[in-house]
Amino acid sequence: MSLPRLSTLCRIAIAVVFVIAGAMKLLHPAAFFADLLSYRVPLPEMLLRLVTVWLPWLEVLCGFGLLVNRWPETVRPLVTALCAIFVVMLAQAVIRGLDLNCGCLGTGGAGWFARPGIALLRAALLGGGSVYVMLRSPS
C-alpha cells in the first residue's frame, strides 16, 4: 500500500473512532462522569464536570474535521494531544492498579474491552496513528 493511501486510511479510521466515541459519551454524560471520577485524579470536581460535557463535543468536532480533512494543520495536532492525554490518564490507572471502566466509548464499552490495560493499548495505537497522520502532509 502506498504511503499517501495508508495515511488517508489512518486518518479516516481515527476520525470514525473519534466521532463514535464522542457520540457514545454524549448519550450518557452522567455515566461518563462516574467513569471519570473512578480515575481518582487529584483535580477539582468542577473541572471533571466540565471535561465530561466538553470532551465529547471536542471529539466529535475533531473527528469530523479529520474526516472531511478540514483545517488539517490544526485538527491533527489537537487529535494527537487528545490521544496523549488519554494515554497518560490510562497509564496512571494501570500503574496504580485501578479497577475501572475506561469510559472511552461511554456506556457502550464494557467488560474486558473497557479494562484500563486494553484501553491503554487502544489509546497508544490511536496516538501512534495520529502522530503518523500529523507528520504526513495533508492528504
Place this chain on the structure above:
Amino acid sequence: MTAGSLRARLLASLRAVRIGRLATLLLVSLALALAGDWLRTERVMFPAPLPVFRTLPR
C-alpha cells in the same frame, strides 16, 4: 527517520497550528457542550432545574 528529525517534524507540526482555528474549535465545542448540558434533563455541569410547584385550586 532519526530521533532528531522526528523531533524537528513534531515541532514543525506544532508551530503550524493556527491559534485562531484552534480557539474556534475549542470555543465552538465548549458552547455546544454548555448549551447541550443546559437543555438536557440529566445535567452534569449545571444544577438540575428546580421543580415547579403549583397551588391547587380551592
